[in-house]
Amino acid sequence: MTGRDGGADIEPIGNSPVVILVRPQMAENIGTTARAMANGGLFHMRIVAPRDGWPQERAWRAASGADRILEAAEVFETVDDAIADLHHVYATCPRPRHIVKPLLTARGGAIELREATNRGLKVGLMFGPERAGLDNEDMARADALIRYPLNPAFMSLNLAQAVMIMAYEWWLTEDSTPPRELMTNETHVATKGELENFMDHLIRELDDCGFLRNEQKRPGMVRNLRHFFTRGEVTEQELRTLHGVVTELVNRRRVC
Template identity: 80%
Template sequence: MTGRDSGAPLAPIGNSPVVILVRPQLAENVGSVARAMANGGLFHLRLVAPRDGWPQERAWRSASGADRILEEATVHPDVDDAVADLHHVFATCPRPRHVVKPVLTARGGAAELRAICGRDLRAGILFGPERAGLDTEDMARADALIRYPLNPGFSSLNLAQAVMVMGYEWWVAADDTPPRTLMTNETHVATKGELENFMGHLIRELDACGFLRNLPKRPGMVRNLRHFFQRGEVTEQELRTLHGVVTELALGRRLRGRDERQG
């Protein structure tokens, strides 16, 4: 999906983690991070010693409407200052370097962040510079590390992608969207009564045309037809179409029979 979604309010929803970009290098990346944050319901951004200073107009051009996040972003001279008011800090780290700390997946980290924020404690996630990531001193400020389980042969992410993964996991950790739905638009899934009405119509016409003339096999053939239509969530609109098909087939059969008799 691209473009700005004006239907969703760009405002914090409850207590959410702070995204902390440590020494970001490109303003365009900061803007893309803001967009990813808004997608995942993360609205607090802090910048630690941005290379080109702040604000930078180029960031707004790549934020796709996530302006409020950029406008309210704060700038800090170092990591200590950026995390001073937080209770828990996690650090994303693709390659832990001789650090003894708990290592979480993005999903595990999001679950722990939900629990922390649910206790009205403030949490933050450190993301390192585009070129080299967080250094050992940065990671020393974190309670735990977050490492994404990606293809070990190619696990490189840009800054906005890294934030997007974390934002997505943060959002779905509290989301109740069912994993599978059926889009029915203006129609609805057919009830058993509607389905049985169609089956009666179909079987009557199959009897009339002789398709079910083999009486020993008839019950099994009817069951097979029932299994076919009961297997999926047939919609009311689809049943109307099938009714029309059966009616036209029956009409065609009757017309052919009349023509044959007249001939």
């Protein structure tokens, strides 16, 4: 489906949590929330009693192509109506409240959400109005609260940022991206054979120019050079460049 402004073709993936915006105050914040949701694979939005009504064109302008989410958004008059068909509801809680409920981090909440959806249950995430957040009556409807462990001296987030944190943690629960990898682009990590070929070239020329003339120190110096090039993942392209460097140095030395 293409949105009214030519937005991206975004379709729901699996049984993802419903994002419930309770009494949101600005259309732009609803739009940027849709954008954050799409980033993390959350596609179901419900809006409870939006201050300025719905739909609002400004939301689409702020969504950066996440039109599908806005077009499918459902509007409800009350929180009870919005959560009636859900099995579990989690509420974000920016401030300590006098409420006895399980309190989770964003990561802990995402893990529980994923476990519930994997069992086929429908779950929701409630976010409160921009100015004050959810009130006690709203949170009384939730099974558990989620509070982000941020800088205690400054924990202010706008609505889209709050949703983005949960969307990111939700996505990570099933993401297999390694925490670190080497980008090799058009080349590849050098094989031991390619590396040994370069070392032979380098050591041969170092012998010829006299750099390794100290016979007692030579084995240690060669080992140090070998350690240097095996300590990281040198690419084939880098070795070709180094071959060229050594060859050019040798040619210039011969000319001189």
